[in-house]
Amino acid sequence: MPRRDPAAITATGVTKEFAGATGLHDVDLDVPAGSVASLLGPNGAGKTTMVRILSTLLRPDSGVIRVAGHDVLREPERVQAVIGLTGQSVAVDAKLSGHENLRMFGRLQRLSWPVVRERSAQLLETFGLADAGTRAVKTYSGGMRRKLDLALSLMAQPMVLFLDEPTTGLDPASRHALWEVIRGLVQHGTTVLLTTQYLDEADALADSIVFLDAGRVVATGTPAELKARAANTQLVLTTTSAHDAARLTTCLDGYHTVADHRTVRIAVPATGDGGLKELRAVLDAALRAAVDVESYAVRDPDLDDVYFHLTGHARPAEAEAAA
Numbered sequence: 001m002p003r004r005d006p007a008a009i010t011a012t013g014v015t016k017e018f019a020g021a022t023g024l025h026d027v028d029l030d031v032p033a034g035s036v037a038s039l040l041g042p043n044g045a046g047k048t049t050m051v052r053i054l055s056t057l058l059r060p061d062s063g064v065i066r067v068a069g070h071d072v073l074r075e076p077e078r079v080q081a082v083i084g085l086t087g088q089s090v091a092v093d094a095k096l097s098g099h100e101n102l103r104m105f106g107r108l109q110r111l112s113w114p115v116v117r118e119r120s121a122q123l124l125e126t127f128g129l130a131d132a133g134t135r136a137v138k139t140y141s142g143g144m145r146r147k148l149d150l151a152l153s154l155m156a157q158p159m160v161l162f163l164d165e166p167t168t169g170l171d172p173a174s175r176h177a178l179w180e181v182i183r184g185l186v187q188h189g190t191t192v193l194l195t196t197q198y199l200d201e202a203d204a205l206a207d208s209i210v211f212l213d214a215g216r217v218v219a220t221g222t223p224a225e226l227k228a229r230a231a232n233t234q235l236v237l238t239t240t241s242a243h244d245a246a247r248l249t250t251c252l253d254g255y256h257t258v259a260d261h262r263t264v265r266i267a268v269p270a271t272g273d274g275g276l277k278e279l280r281a282v283l284d285a286a287l288r289a290a291v292d293v294e295s296y297a298v299r300d301p302d303l304d305d306v307y308f309h310l311t312g313h314a315r316p317a318e319a320e321a322a323a
C-alpha cells in the first residue's frame with residue numbers, strides 16, 4: 001500500500017530523563033496519517049511521558065518530533081491547534097454541567113455556535129450522557145467524567161488524537177462505543193495514538209504497536225506480527241483429572257507443554273502451511289496417551305502472550321509449572 005504523506009507523527013531519538021528515573025531513551029515513532037498506533041508497556045514504561053512530549057505538554061531532553069507536519073518544539077501552537085488530547089487524569093470543570101463544559105471547550109477551539117451546539121449534543125448522545133448533560137459534573141460518577149473528558153477531546157475533530165488510557169474505568173458498553181467513535185474518526189482521516197493496559201483494545205483498534213519497557217522501544221509491528229513472534233498456536237486440552245494431565249504431559253515429551261491442574265497447553269510447532277499438519281501430529285500424540293479429555297480448544301496467541309514474551313515474565317500458569 002502506498003504510504004500516505006506526510007506521516008502524522010514522526011519522532012526520532014526522543015530522550016527524557018527525570019531526576020532518578022529514565023522517562024524515555026532514544027525512542028523512535030512513525031505513525032502514518034489515518035491510522036491507529038498503540039503504545040503498550042508495563043506501568044512506568046514511559047507511555048504517558050511520550051504522549052505528553054508529542055502533545056507539547058513536556059519538553060524532551062533531545063529528539064526531533066513532527067506532528068501533522070509541524071515541529072513540536074519550534075511550533076507548539078500549530079501542533080496544539082490540530083491535536084486532541086485525553087490524559088490519564090480527568091480534566092473537566094466539576095462546577096459546570098456536561099453541556100457547559102463542551103460548549104466552553106468548543107468556543108475555546110473557535111468553533112461556531114451552531115457547530116458547538118450540534119457536536120456537543122451528538123457527543124453527549126454517543127457517550128450516553130444526554131440525560132446527565134444539564135447536571136453539574138461534580139454529581140457525575142467516575143466513568144461519566146471520563147466519558148465527558150473523551151467527548152471534550154473529540155469536539156474539534158482533531159487531525160491527530162492522543163488518547164492516554166481512554167477506557168480505564170469505562171463499562172463495556174461505553175468502551176465499545178468509544179471504539180466505534182475512534183473507528184469513525186480514523187475513517188475520516190484522523191490519526192490516533194492510543195495507550196492502553198487493555199491489550200484486547202489495542203488488538204481491536206491498532207494498525208501498529210510500539211511496545212515500551214523501561215523507557216525503551218523493545219518491539220514494533222502490527223498486532224499479528226508481534227503475536228506470531230511471541231508465541232505459537234496452542235492446543236489446550238482439559239482432562240478429567242490432574243493425574244491424566246500429568247500423564248498426557250509425559251506422553252507429549254518433545255513438545256513444549258504447560259500443565260496447570262487438569263489443563264495442558266501444547267505449543268503447536270509453527271510451519272509454513274498454517275500449522276494444520278503439525279496440529280494433527282499433536283492431536284495424534286495426545287490421542288496415544290489415551291487419557292479422558294473433557295474439553296479442547298485451539299488458541300491463537302494474543303497480545304497478552306506478546307506482553308509476557310516481551311517483558312520476560314511468565315504467564316502465571318507457566319510460572320507455577322516451572323516452580
Ligand SMILES: Nc1ncnc2c1ncn2[C@@H]1O[C@H](COP(=O)(O)OP(=O)(O)OP(=O)(O)O)[C@@H](O)[C@H]1O
Pocket residue numbers: 018019021022023041042043044045046047048049050088
Ligand atoms: N514528572 C515526573 N518526575 C519524575 N519522574 C517521572 C515524572 N513523570 C514520569 N516519571 C517517571 O518516568 C517513568 C515513566 O512514567 P510514565 O508515566 O510515562 O509511565 P507509563 O508508561 O505511562 O505508566 P502507566 O502504565 O503506569 O501509566 C516512570 O518511572 C515515572 O516514575
Ligand SMILES: [Mg+2]
Pocket residue numbers: 047048049088164
Ligand atoms: Mg501512563
